[in-house]
Amino acid sequence: MKRIFLTLFILGVFAGMVFTALHKNSSDTPSLTKLKEEYSAKRQPSVDHSLFPELKKKFKRPQDVTAACISCHNGRAAEVMHSNHWQFERTEYIVGKGIRAIGKRNILNNFCIGITTNEQSCTRCHAGYGYADTKAYFSDSLDVDCLACHDNSGTYAKMNEGAGMPDTSVNLTYVAQHVGKPTRSDCGACHFFGGGGNNVKHGDLEEALFDPTREVDVHMADDGVNMQCVDCHTAQKHQMLGKMYSVSSMNRNRVQCETCHGSLPHKDNVLNDHTLKVACQTCHIPEYAKVNPTKMFWDWSKAGKLKDGKPFELKDSNGTDIYMSIKGAFKWEKDVKPSYVWFNGTATHYLLGDRFDPSKPLDMNHLMGSYNDPDSKIYPVKIHIAKQIYDTQNDYLIQPKLYSAKKGDGGFWGDFNWERAAEVGMKAVNLPYSGHYGFTETRMYWPINHMVSPKEEAVQCGECHTRNDGRLADVGGFYMPGRDYNPWVERIGVGLMAITLGGVFMHGGARLVVSRKRKRNV
Amino acid sequence: MKKEYIYHRFERFWHWMQALLIIFLGVTGFEIHGAFTFFGYENAVQYHEIAAWSFIILIAFAIFWHFTKGEWRQYLPTWKNMRSQADYYIFGIFRNAPHPTKKTVLSKLNPLQKLVYAGLKALIIPTMVVTGLIYMFYRYPQRNEVLGLNISGLQNVAVLHTIGAFLLVTFFIAHLYLITTGQTVTSNLKAMITGYEEVPEKDEKEIQKVEVGTPQIGEVAK
Numbered sequence: 001m002k003r004i005f006l007t008l009f010i011l012g013v014f015a016g017m018v019f020t021a022l023h024k025n026s027s028d029t030p031s032l033t034k035l036k037e038e039y040s041a042k043r044q045p046s047v048d049h050s051l052f053p054e055l056k057k058k059f060k061r062p063q064d065v066t067a068a069c070i071s072c073h074n075g076r077a078a079e080v081m082h083s084n085h086w087q088f089e090r091t092e093y094i095v096g097k098g099i100r101a102i103g104k105r106n107i108l109n110n111f112c113i114g115i116t117t118n119e120q121s122c123t124r125c126h127a128g129y130g131y132a133d134t135k136a137y138f139s140d141s142l143d144v145d146c147l148a149c150h151d152n153s154g155t156y157a158k159m160n161e162g163a164g165m166p167d168t169s170v171n172l173t174y175v176a177q178h179v180g181k182p183t184r185s186d187c188g189a190c191h192f193f194g195g196g197g198n199n200v201k202h203g204d205l206e207e208a209l210f211d212p213t214r215e216v217d218v219h220m221a222d223d224g225v226n227m228q229c230v231d232c233h234t235a236q237k238h239q240m241l242g243k244m245y246s247v248s249s250m251n252r253n254r255v256q257c258e259t260c261h262g263s264l265p266h267k268d269n270v271l272n273d274h275t276l277k278v279a280c281q282t283c284h285i286p287e288y289a290k291v292n293p294t295k296m297f298w299d300w301s302k303a304g305k306l307k308d309g310k311p312f313e314l315k316d317s318n319g320t321d322i323y324m325s326i327k328g329a330f331k332w333e334k335d336v337k338p339s340y341v342w343f344n345g346t347a348t349h350y351l352l353g354d355r356f357d358p359s360k361p362l363d364m365n366h367l368m369g370s371y372n373d374p375d376s377k378i379y380p381v382k383i384h385i386a387k388q389i390y391d392t393q394n395d396y397l398i399q400p401k402l403y404s405a406k407k408g409d410g411g412f413w414g415d416f417n418w419e420r421a422a423e424v425g426m427k428a429v430n431l432p433y434s435g436h437y438g439f440t441e442t443r444m445y446w447p448i449n450h451m452v453s454p455k456e457e458a459v460q461c462g463e464c465h466t467r468n469d470g471r472l473a474d475v476g477g478f479y480m481p482g483r484d485y486n487p488w489v490e491r492i493g494v495g496l497m498a499i500t501l502g503g504v505f506m507h508g509g510a511r512l513v514v515s516r517k518r519k520r521n522v
Numbered sequence: 523m524k525k526e527y528i529y530h531r532f533e534r535f536w537h538w539m540q541a542l543l544i545i546f547l548g549v550t551g552f553e554i555h556g557a558f559t560f561f562g563y564e565n566a567v568q569y570h571e572i573a574a575w576s577f578i579i580l581i582a583f584a585i586f587w588h589f590t591k592g593e594w595r596q597y598l599p600t601w602k603n604m605r606s607q608a609d610y611y612i613f614g615i616f617r618n619a620p621h622p623t624k625k626t627v628l629s630k631l632n633p634l635q636k637l638v639y640a641g642l643k644a645l646i647i648p649t650m651v652v653t654g655l656i657y658m659f660y661r662y663p664q665r666n667e668v669l670g671l672n673i674s675g676l677q678n679v680a681v682l683h684t685i686g687a688f689l690l691v692t693f694f695i696a697h698l699y700l701i702t703t704g705q706t707v708t709s710n711l712k713a714m715i716t717g718y719e720e721v722p723e724k725d726e727k728e729i730q731k732v733e734v735g736t737p738q739i740g741e742v743a744k
Contacts, residue, residue, distance in 0.1 A: 003531065010535075010583065017575050270567060273661040372674065374664070462563035467556040479677035482556040482563060486681045493688030500692045504699040507611075514616045 035260055040225045043181060050177035059172040062129055062165065063142040068176065070141065077141035079238035085127035086144065088115075092249040095348050095368065103247050106429075107349060108397055110364050110386040110444035111195035111298060112327075114352075117401035117411075117428045124158045125190035132163035134428060146179070149186050153178035157189070161403070184210055184220060187229040196327070199294045201246075203336060203382040204450040208291035216290050218454045232259075245365055245447055251345025251375065255449070257281070277478075279377040282340060283459040284452050288382060293320055293332035298386040301439035303328035304416045311416070326402075326413045328387075338380030338448050340475050342369035347445075353431050355395045361385075361441040362397075371477035378475055382446040389418060391426075393434030397442070399425040525718040528627055533593075536584050537714055543577045544690060551687055574654050581651070596631055597640045604633040615703060625719060642693065646686050653683040 049055055054068045070077045080086050089103030104122075108114045115122035116134060123131035129143045130136060137143070145164060147156045156175045157167040166172065192198060192206050199206030214221040219232075232255050233242045242255040257280040258265075264272040265280075274283075288294065304325060306312070311325030316332075323329050348366045356362045369376035389398045400421040404411025410424035418437055426433035464472040465482030472480065529537070550570040553560050561569060588594040606622040611634075614622070623632040631639060656679045663671035673679070704710035705720060713719035 006532075013579055014576055017572070017579055270571075273665075276661055276665060460564065461567065462559070465554075465556070465563050478675050479680055481554055481676065481680060484677075484680075485555065485684065489681055489684050489688070493685070493691075496688060496692050497695065500695045504695060508699060508702070510616060515618075518618060 036225050039227050039231055045180050049179050052177075055173070055176045057173065059176065062145065062147070062172060065172050065176045066142045066144050066146055069146045069179075070144075076238065077144045077146075080127060080144045080146075081138070081141060083127070083238050083240065084243070085149075085238075085240070086138075088126065090248065094249045094351075095346060097348070097351065100351065102249070102349060102351065106352060107247050108352060108364060108399065109195075109201075109246055110384050110388070110442055111201055111295070112402060113300075113388060113397075114399045114425075116399050117425050118403040120163050120405060121161045121403040123164045124160065124162060125194070126164045129164050129166075136163075147172075147175050148189070149182045150179040151175050151186055152180040152183060154185055156186075182228070182230050184228055187233075191229075195295065197295075197321075199289060199292050201295070201384075202244075202446055202448075202450075203294035204285065204288040204448045206289070206292050206294070209450065212291075214454050215457070217451050219452060245347040245367060246444065249347050249349060254345065257284075277371070277377055279343075279379045281380050281447070281449055281452070282338075282378050284455070285338065285380055285448050285450075286453055286457055286459045287335050287337060288380075288448050288451050289334050289336045290451055291334075293318070293334040294336065294382065295330055296333045296336070296382075296384060297331035298327070298384070298388075299329040299439075300389060301328065301387045303412070304418065306416060311413075325416065336382065337471065339383045340378050340472055341367050341381055341445065342371060342373070342376045342475065342477065343367045343379040343381075343447065344369035344373050344375040344377075350397065350442075352399065352429055353396055356397075356440075358390060358392070358395060358438070358440045361443050364442050364444040367445050367447070378472065380448040382448055384444045384446065386442050386444070387439045388442050389422060389437050390440045391422070391434050392436045392438040394432065396431070397440075398422045398433065398437060399429045399431075401425040401428070524721055526626065526721045527717055528625060528630055528713050528719045529717045530591075530627075531717065532583075532587055534714060534717060536580065536587070539580050540577070540584075543573050543580065544694070546573050547577065548687065548691060548694070551683075555684060555687070571658065574658075578651060581647070596629070597636055597643060599637045599640050600633055602633060604637075607632045607634050611703070621705070625721075638693070646689055646693075649682060650686045650690070653679050653686065657683060 052072075054071055059065050059068070066077065084090055084103065087103065088105040089101045091099060091101050093099050094102070104115055106114075106116070112118070112122070119131055119133050119136065123136075127145050127148055128138075129145055131138075145158075145166075147166070148158065153175050156170055159165050159167045188205070188207065188210055191202075192209065193200070194205075195201035208216055209220055211222050212220050214224045218224055219227040230240075233240050235241065241253060243253055261280070263275055265275075266272045302323065305323075306325060312323075313321055313325070314323035316322050320332050321330060322332075346368045348363075348368065350356070350362060350364045367379070367381065389400055390396060391398055400412055400418065401410050401424040402412045402421065404414025407414045409415075410417075410420040412418065412421035415421070419435070422433050422437050423435075459471065462470075462482070464470045465480065467483060467485075470483055472483065547570060550561060550566045550573065552558065553566040554563065554570060560566070603623050610619065610622050613619075621632075623629070625632075656673065657676065660673040660676065660679065663669065663673065701710045702708075704713075709720055
C-alpha cells in the first residue's frame, strides 16, 4: 500500500512537471485578437469635404488649395513647417561630431548621393511646392503641400523634375474634395520609390505594399488587418513618429513593435528571453524584397558610357535595370536574407567635408552597438554597397551635380562629364574641389522594419543556433548555444571519450581472450 | 548459487530513471550544443528543459532517500582496499580471481566506485544542475534590473556545462563496460533490475554473519 502510494505520488509530480513545462506562463501581450479588432475597424471620416463651399471651386495653383485648407485648419501649416517632411533636416547629436543639423538637405547617401544642385528633381518628394534650389524660400505656409499626404482620391501626383509641384494632369478640385487621413498610397508615393525607382533604397518598402498579401506584410495585408502606415507612424501636430538612420542619429522618436505587442509577447519563455538582446524584426522579417528586387550595389564609376553619343540602358531578363549611362551599373536582389548587426538606436554619419581613408570602404552611416551595451539588440539590416565619386587630393566625397536642366549646366545627366559635375556640385556646398576625382567603396546600413511575416514564417531556432553558417554567424561579442564552443573543451572532451572507449575495448578484448583460453584449457 | 538482496526498490527506480534522464539530457544537450541535429533545435531545447526539471525532482527524492536511510554513507570515499580493487581490474580479472570486495546491501560499492560516485554526486551533478539553472534563468536579473546579479553572457556557464557533459559521457561509457565485470557478465545488470544478485555458495558463511534486511537510519555505520 505504502509503495503504491509512493509510486503514484512520484508519477503525479512528474506529470505535473511535464504539464507546467509545456504550459509556459503567459506574457504581458494584449491579445492579438483584440489588436486585430482595434486596427481593422474601418475609419469613418467625420466630415465630407466634397460638401464644403471652400473646396467647390476651380483651383488654379496648388497654393490656392493650401489656402483653402488652412482657412479651416488654421495653424496646421505651421506644424507641417516644423516637421521633417518639410525641413529636410533636424538637429541631432552625432557621437564624435557633436550637435549638427542633418537631413536630406545636406547629408550624402549611397544612391543618388545628395540633393544639393539636384533639388529640381529630388524635391518631387518634398512636402511643399517650389523647393528648386538651395536658396529656396521655406517660410511661406502656402507652399505646404497638404495633398501629397492627405489625398484619398488616389489621383494626386507630383510632377517629374517639378521641384515638388503637382503634375499638370491633377484635378486639384477633385483631390481637394477627397482628402482624409494619409493612406499607404500617399506615403508610398515617395517612400516606396526613394533612390530613383521602386524599392531601390529600403528593400522593405516598395510598391508591393500598396496591396500586399499576408505573406508579404502581415500588418498591411489586404487579406489581413490592412493597417495603414500612420497606424504605427502616429503623429502629434504633424510630427510623425519614426525616422530612418540614413538621415538621423539619435535613439529617439522610434516606432517600436513593443508599443502594441509588449516586451514579452511570446507564450514561450525561452523566446521571451531573446527579446532582451534580439529585436523583433530579426526573427519576424526573415526576408526582405519579397516581391520586387532591391538595389544592393551601385557602381557610379561605370556611368557615362555612351552609344553613338547617346545615353543608354541595359536590362536583365526580368526587366530590371543593370546599367544606365546616367547612373552606372547596378546589382539587384530579391528575397534577401538580411545582414545582422548590434544596434543601440544611435548612428554616426559621414558628413560633407569629412576626410576618410579611401583604401578602406567608407560607412556613410554606421549603426552603433555591441553585446555588452544594454541598449543594444541584434537588428536586421540591408547593407548597400556603392562606388561613388570622391576628391582624390582632399580625400572627401564629392557632391556632384547630376540633374541637368539643359546641356552645358554641368549636370552629369546632361553633359556626362564628372569634372564639371564635381566642380559645380562642390561649389554649391562650399567645399574646395582639387580637380582630381576617383571612385571609392561606400556602404550604407538600412535597418529592416517592414515586411513582417506571419508568425509561421518567423526565423526558426536552428537558423541561428547552428555551427554551419547561420544567420548570425558574423554577429560577435557573445556566446550563442549551438553556434559557439570552446575548441579546447571539445578536443579534450572528445579525446577523453575516445581514450575511455579505447580502454574499454582493450580491457574487454583481453578479458575475452583470457576467458576463451581458460575454457579451452579446462 | 545464492540470491543476495542488494538494491532497494526506490534505489532501482531512481537508478533507471536517472539513467534514462541522463541519456536523454545527453542527446538533447549535445544537439543544443550543435554537435548534431536530431529532434530539431527548438524541440531539443524544450525536451532538455522538461528532462532537466524531472531530473531535479528525482534528485530531490534521491537526496531525501539517501539521508533518511543513511545510504549516503555508502559513498564516503575510503583508501581501504583501494589498491586491491585496482589490482583486481588490472590483473585479477584476467586470472579469474575473486572480487576483492564483497557486495552486500550494507556495502554496495567497491572503493573505486565510492570515489567515482562521490565525485559524480558531489561535483559533476551539482555543477550540471547549477550551471543548467543559471542557463535557464540568466536573463532574469537583467530583465528585472537586479544588476548586482547580472550575468553578462553564457560563455563560462556554457563551457562548464559542456565540460560536465563530456565527463558524464565518459562516465557512461566506462559504466556500461564495468557492469560486465561482476560475478558473471550479467549479474550486476540483473541485480540492478531485480534487486537480487547471485553470489557463489562459498561466500554464504561470510554473508550470514551480517544480518540481511533493511537497515534503519544510522544503522549502516555500525
